[in-house]
Amino acid sequence: MDSFIALPEEKQETVIGAALAAFGRNGYKKASTADVALAAGISKGMVFHYFGTKKGLYIFLCEHCRKAMGEALSLNGKEADFFARIRQSTALKVELLKKKPHMLEFLKSMYQETDPEVALEVEGFRELIAPAQQALLIEDEDRAKFKDGVDPEQVLKMLTWMGVGASEEMSGASDEKMNELLASFDKCIEIIKNNFYKKEEYL
Amino acid sequence: MDSFIALPEEKQETVIGAALAAFGRNGYKKASTADVALAAGISKGMVFHYFGTKKGLYIFLCEHCRKAMGEALSLNGKEADFFARIRQSTALKVELLKKKPHMLEFLKSMYQETDPEVALEVEGFRELIAPAQQALLIEDEDRAKFKDGVDPEQVLKMLTWMGVGASEEMSGASDEKMNELLASFDKCIEIIKNNFYKKEEYL
Amino acid sequence: MDSFIALPEEKQETVIGAALAAFGRNGYKKASTADVALAAGISKGMVFHYFGTKKGLYIFLCEHCRKAMGEALSLNGKEADFFARIRQSTALKVELLKKKPHMLEFLKSMYQETDPEVALEVEGFRELIAPAQQALLIEDEDRAKFKDGVDPEQVLKMLTWMGVGASEEMSGASDEKMNELLASFDKCIEIIKNNFYKKEEYL
C-alpha cells in the first residue's frame, strides 16, 4: 500500500480508475484481479504487491471514495439556510460523480454489495459516507424558521428518506433520466420548504 | 420446476426460505447451490432436479416474491382515500416482511443485483413488482382534494421515495426499531396530508 | 434380464431400438439411461430392473447384435465358390443393416468404442462377430482354383483388409454414398478374382 502511494499520481489514477470500473461493473466477487491488472496495464503480481489481497484493494477503493466525497463536500461553504445547504450538497455530489464516472459506478455497486467478505467494511464506509453526504444537521437558527407545530426533526427524516429513495432510483438510470430525477428532487425540496417554513419571512 | 411444485407445501417453504436467505445474504454470484441444498436439508442434485440451473432457481424466487407481494397487496380493500391507501399498503408490506424475513433480504439483494447473468430477468421483475408495491395511483377523485397549486404527482413521488428510504432503514432493524420507524413514517404521511389536502374538507 | 425376456416381443423391440439408437448416436459414456428410458417409453427404474446396470444393457445389446448377425449370415447357403461367398456375405450384411438402421448405428459406434468400462467386452464381441461377418475361410477346393504362384492366404488377407477399409469409409456415409462404395467394393472383388483365379476354368 505504501509502495502504491509512492507511485506517480498519474499511474495511481490509472490503477484506481481501472479498479473502480472493474468492481463497479461486476461487483466484488465477480470482478477478477486479472481484469483489474489488465485494464490498469500492470501485472497481476503488482496488484498484490500494492494491495496485498483483493479485499485490501476493495477497501482501499472505499477509503479513496470516502476521501474524495469528503473533500468535495468540504468545499460546501456553510450556506446559511438549511434547505440551501441540502440543495448545494446534492448539487456538489452530482458534480463530482459526473466528473468521475467510475467512482459513481463503484459507489452504486458498493451500496449494493452483499458479499460477506467485505460486508463489514462496506457497512462501516456507508456510515462514514452518509453524514458526509448529508451535512444536514439542523441547527438552532434553522429550527426557528419552521412553522409552529412542525417538528423539524421529522422533516429532516422525511428529507433523508426521500434522498435515499431518489438515489436508489438514480442508480442505473441514464444520464438524461438522472437529470430529470434531480430536477424532481429539487422540486420536492422546494415544496417542503414552502410548506414548512414560515412563509413571510424565509422564502 | 413441476416436480418442485408437487412437493408438500412445507418442504417447498423450507427450500424457498433457504434459497432466499442464501441469495439475500450473498448475492447471486457468491451464493452457492451447495449452501442452499445444505440449508434446505436436500442434496445438491435436487436443487438441479427442481430448478434446472442456479439461474432457474433465482428466477423462480423472483417470481415467488412477486406473487407473494401481489397477494398481500390485493387484500388491500380499496380504501377510499389516497393517504389511507398508502398507510394500509405500507402496513401490509411490513406485515408480510415480518412474517417472511428472508423475503425482505432477498428483495433488497435483488434490487441491488448487478450480475449480468440475471440482470435482464431482475430488471423485468423490478418493473413487475414496482406497481404491486405501490397501488398508489392517484385517481381523479383524489386529485380534487389537493390544495390548489400542489402537484399531486410530485407529492406521490415524495411519498414513494420516502417509502423506499424508510424501508431501507427498516431492513435489518430490530422489531422494536421497526415499529418506531413505522410510527415515524406514519407521522410523515400525516404531516404531508395536513399540508397538501384542502384543510377544511378532508382532514 | 430374465424379466426383460419375459416381456412381449414388441415391447422388447421398442426398448432395444431405443437403446441401440441412444448408444449409436452418443457412444457409451454420453448416452444416458434417462434418454434410453424416455425413448423406450419406460421409466429409468425399469432399465435397471431389466439390465442391472448401464454396462449390462450395453453388453446385452452387443450380444443381441451378434445373434442377429449370425442368424442373417447362417442363411448364407454355402455358396460353392470362395468369391461368391464373399459377395453374398457382404450383400446379406448390407441387407440386414438396411432393415435395422439403429443396429448399424450401434455397430459402427461399437467398433469405435474406447471407453475402458466396456472395452474388454467390446473387444470380445468384435472377435465373435468378425468370423461371422467373414465366412471367408479358404477351403481346399478353393485353393486349387488360384493361379500358380499366388498365395491364397495372402489374397484372403488383402480382401479382409479391403473389407475393413471399405467399412471404415462406409461409416458415417450417406445411403447414396454407401451404395456407391458397395459397388466399388464389388468391383474390387471382381478384379481380384479375374487376376488370381485360373482364368480359363473359373470365370
Next chain:
Amino acid sequence: MDSFIALPEEKQETVIGAALAAFGRNGYKKASTADVALAAGISKGMVFHYFGTKKGLYIFLCEHCRKAMGEALSLNGKEADFFARIRQSTALKVELLKKKPHMLEFLKSMYQETDPEVALEVEGFRELIAPAQQALLIEDEDRAKFKDGVDPEQVLKMLTWMGVGASEEMSGASDEKMNELLASFDKCIEIIKNNFYKKEEYL
C-alpha cells in the same frame, strides 16, 4: 495456447503425449482433464491456462497430429514409381507411429469420435489429414504403366482400403507383429503390382 508454445520443447512433448494418450484411450468425453494433468505432471489449472477449454486442447492435438503427419510425409522424396511411392509412404507412417505411439492411438480414436461437441472439428481434420496420408495420386506417367483394361483409380482404392485395414490391425500390435504385418502388406503391394502393371516393361 501461446503460453504453451512458449514452453520448452520437452515439456510440450510431455503434455502432448499425456493428452494424446488420455484421449486415445478414453475418447473425447470420458478422458478427463484431471487425468491429462496428472499424467503430464502439471496442475489442472495449467491445462486450462494453456488451452482454454477441454475442447481447445482436443483441437490443438488434432492440429498437432496433422502437422506431424504432414512433415513426415513431406520427407517423401518424390519416388518415381507409383508403387514405390506407396511403399515409402507406408514405411514413413509406420516409422512415425512407432516413435509416437500415443499419436496413433489418438488418431484412431479421432477417426472414431462421435461426440457432437467436437464432431465438426474432427470432420474437418479428417479431410485435411486424408490427402496428407495418401500422397498417392496417380499421375499420367503412372497410368500408362497399367495393363490395358485395368482401371488405375480402382486399384488405388483397393490399395487405400488395404492400407486402412492393415493400419487397423497394426494398432495395438506388438513391434514384432507389426513388422510381420508390414511385410505382409508389402507382399500385397508386390502382388498387385505384378498383376496390374505391364509385365515386361515395369517390373
Next chain:
DNA sequence: TATGAATGAGAATTCATTCAT
C-alpha cells in the same frame, strides 16, 4: 520491483444407481 506461470480449492452441473411408495 515486475512478471505471469503455477497451484489448488471451490463452484455449477450431470448422471448412474438406489429405494420408498
Next chain:
DNA sequence: GATGAATGAATTCTCATTCAT
C-alpha cells in the same frame, strides 16, 4: 412390477494468491 425422487461422486472450469526468475 413400476415409478421417478433422491443421492453424491465425478467433471469442467475459474480465480485469488504465491513465487521463481
